[in-house]
Amino acid sequence: MDDIRNWLALASVHGLDGLKFQRLSEQISVAELVKQPASILRNIGFTERQAHILAYEAQDKADYALSWLNQACNHHILTFADPLYPALLKQTKQPPLLLFVKGNPHVLAQQQLAMVGSRQPTPTGRKVAFNFASELSQQGYVITSGMARGIDSESHKGALSVGGLTIAVLGHGLEQVYPASNKALAEAIVEQGALVSEYFPDVQARAELFPQRNRIVVGLSIGTIVVEAGLKSGTLISANLAAEYSRDVFAVPGPIYSPQSAGCHSLIQQGAKLVTSVADIIEEWSFFNQSNITNVTEPEKSTELDLFARQLLANVADEVTAVDLIAERSGLAVADTAIALLQLELAGEVAAVPGGYIRVRSG
16 A cells, blocks of 8 residues: 555656656655655756655645545556556556546456547537447447547447447546536446546546546557547547557548538548448458558648647747636637647647646757
8 A cells, every 4th residue: 555655646746657757766766756855856857846746745645545545446546567557558658657447447458449529519420429439349349538528428328338348538536527417427437447537536627637638548549530520629639649659540521511520531631541430440450450560540740830839839938837827818718728738748849847838949
């Protein structure tokens, strides 16, 4: 239990992911690291705020998380060193230091397909998501999504309808269900899969957390299916992350004048695989498996950030700038701002730090 407590203390420090921990662990053990005073922590690379949290606040947060762990036998905490920590997720750019799991943790090691899309889909989009998920579940795939309204929820429901397994990665702690209307769905997912979060159980849903959640959805999965998406949506961030992780990207086409399909058409133009049925996905992998070739569907990345991100970049300062302040300066919604900031972070233009973001200047 002491080992878990130490991991939880480290996980309470914003900005310390699995890869950063690996570099630190070459110099010092977890047990020794959490005992260091703030002055030593600053000397080995922690910021003032990070050092303060680890030295003075982390143990209380660890105690709270341990109390959650002991509440039920289906509550689990998977550290970066745990054998059950998903191998595919470790290969990503910012793997979480640990995962909170409610349900069956062994499901995370099974072959998963991410399904993502609009929160306001068309009736056709809902039907496609439900049917694809149910058929893929019958093929033995675990369906992974974010339990948001719309395509996410329909994907989970499709898997559950045929007794399949499904994983919901949440942008908040596991003590909350968001949206509240998905309470019954969340309970069903716990019984036929798992709810997963990198956030401590008491963390409430906030707009800026959901884009970060998306990197875990695609990081757990061998491929990502985009059912419906607008041109400026978090769904496209998910698709770009999947390509960056060398995972397959599939996009379902729709009417050319439908704004919900514009993002899918853009992905197809960039090289995503156009799919109109589950057979298209199965056949794609079957061909490459028989040919002993690894299929990497990677859209060409433009060297220029889109105008949406450029507009926002101009409002990020060299000192720490809060997300809500960046949104106010840019005239954008907080949710849209968080999505664009993640894009800028992946492009190396900004860095996430405690309290917000800072501009990254090239040498």
